[in-house]
Amino acid sequence: MTPKTNVNMVIIGLLAAMFIGALDVTIVATATPHIIADLHGVSLFSWVFAVYTLTTCVAVPIFGKLADLFGRKAVFAVGIGLFVLGSILCGAAQSMAELIWFRALQGIGAGALAPVCFTIVGDLFSGKQRGKMMGVFSSVWSVAGLLGPLIGGYFVDQVSWRWIFYINVPIGAAALLLVTVFLHQPIERRVKKVDYLGTLTFTVSLSALLYALLSGGSDHPWDSPLIIGLFAVAAVFLLLFLWIEKRAEEPMMPLSIFRIRVLNVTNVSGFLTFSITTGLTIYSPIWIQSVLGHSATSSGLIVMPMSLAWPLASNIAGRLMYRMGVKASIVFGSSLVVAGFIWLAALQMNSPYVYWIGILVVIGLGMGFVATPSTVVVQSAVGWENRGVANASSMLLRAMGQTIGIAVFGTIYNQHVTTLDSKSELAAGMHAVFLLMCAIAIANLLAVQFLPKHRELMAHQQSA
Incomplete structure (x- = not known):
């Protein structure tokens, strides 16, 4: 027993x-x-x-x-x-x-x-x-x-x-x-088959991609043979990984989970939202310090409103998501995120510090209503035997969003900024980044509309 x-x-x-x-x-x-x-x-x-x-x-x-x-x-x-x-x-x-x-x-x-x-x-x-x-x-x-x-x-x-x-x-x-x-927890006594080839090809593909993203534009130019070669290696090994997973007896990442609409939508949403919130935590202190001229301490503390609003909303969403509906919660949160990034994109060089507090509170509240219900529905979309893989795929997409977002935003920012002494250039570079973030937030709001209705989600949860 x-x-x-x-x-x-x-x-x-x-x-x-x-x-x-x-x-x-x-x-x-x-x-x-x-x-x-x-x-x-x-x-x-x-x-x-x-x-x-x-x-x-x-x-x-x-x-x-x-x-x-x-x-x-x-x-x-x-x-x-x-x-x-x-x-x-x-x-x-x-x-x-x-x-x-x-x-x-x-x-x-x-x-x-x-x-x-x-x-x-x-x-x-x-x-x-x-x-x-x-x-x-x-x-x-x-x-x-x-x-x-x-x-x-x-x-x-x-x-x-x-x-x-x-x-x-x-x-x-x-x-x-x-x-x-x-x-x-009970453990099923059976022979476990580890997908070594799938694990190897996945590791090579993702490592090459991440190395290219992390070093491209800084250590090496984006059009350098090394970076292009890394992207090519990532693509080839990704195709090999998919080919192996289709034939593996116990695949590392069962491709069947990507036929589940709830999982696909929440993974896309996680990729998009975590890319822009991570970018925001990087560029907001730069604006506060370099454009508004506040101290390093003040700029470092600017992300605190989002850090407080996010868990507050997460706890509220965890308690209300079944009353207001899981999809309604995620759509509501995504709408708040859009509102926050529209406000961000509308900032001017002389916009007051308090605007930033409002922006980060709105975005933090929105992310709380997105992240918690999304995590719950991912776990409910599969049975016990695939719950670890489903959770991992969700977190991988969020992490990939962060990494790719930082690389893309950094490239755009560097195209506008040639000298750190020019406030107008710094503001122009960050404004271009903020506009892209706003577009990504809108894309996320459109993506979450494809979530099933609350009744369908609940029916699936009870059977999972």
Whole structure:
């Protein structure tokens, strides 16, 4: 007889794991000058962030499938174990090259945290409870975004930059203990067939694509043979991956899930919305500091309104989505996002600071009403055996949106800005980016209209 899961203890463990995964995205930036001064290698430092993004994106769908094959608990343990090991090694790094390699390992572990955590929540809860819990878990990212710079600043000033990595060890160990001890799920005893060829071709394709996107336009021109070659490799291996997945007995990513309309629409929406919100967090501080002339502290705090509004709306959406309708919630949130980006595109150089607060609050509220219901319907679109893959595909598309968005917005911005001394050029470059963001927000609003009606979603959820 399988022991009963202690849901409260498991949730605390999952929240702790999500917290350190989200914290690591923001906390490292605060220690940048000290890491460079200690380890040198300033020309390599951008790869401390880039390699983490690359390995996380590659690992997300792989761990999602492994969670479906071998059980959530085992894959969670492996993922957080790799993340904690990577954190220890990062804290002990003696050169920039070592730090980059250890960040790659840490990123692989991080690739298991979010998809497996959300999958376990999807297993433990259903219906309205699932919506409420997704709202709580979505709040973790915003809390980490607010606390990351504060915690990082404290460790850098009072102890050592190495503790921004070591802090993950006790929290990660506690999360591992809580989940492995208190989570009990039946595991089907059968021979597991791992899709090694699919995993290999997917890894090569996505790695080539991400490397091209992360280094194109900065380290290498977009039309350089290297970048063109990387895009070609990505395309060839993607075709190979699709060919293998059609024939694999246990495919890494079953192509059948992409015949589910709900999953396709929410993945497209996630790709679009996360591209523009990530771009917004990059360019809003630049406008505040370079165009309005505010301090670096003031520009750094400007994303706080969105970081507060997003989890607030996530929790409200988690409680109201079944009353107002899942589709209605996502459409309402997408409409708020459009309104916020229209306001953003209409900004002038002399527009007051308070306008930015209003814009970011509106967009944050909209994203809360989009992200939480979207996560819930993704989990409801498939059965237990494919829930890890479905969650992973959703998070992969969101991460890809962020990466591609940053690359595209950066290219447009650089076409307009030839000197950092000209406010008009800076404003023109960012205004061009804001117009594109507005167009993407409108495209997202049109895309979510293709979601099934609430009654159809509920009927499918009950059968999944």
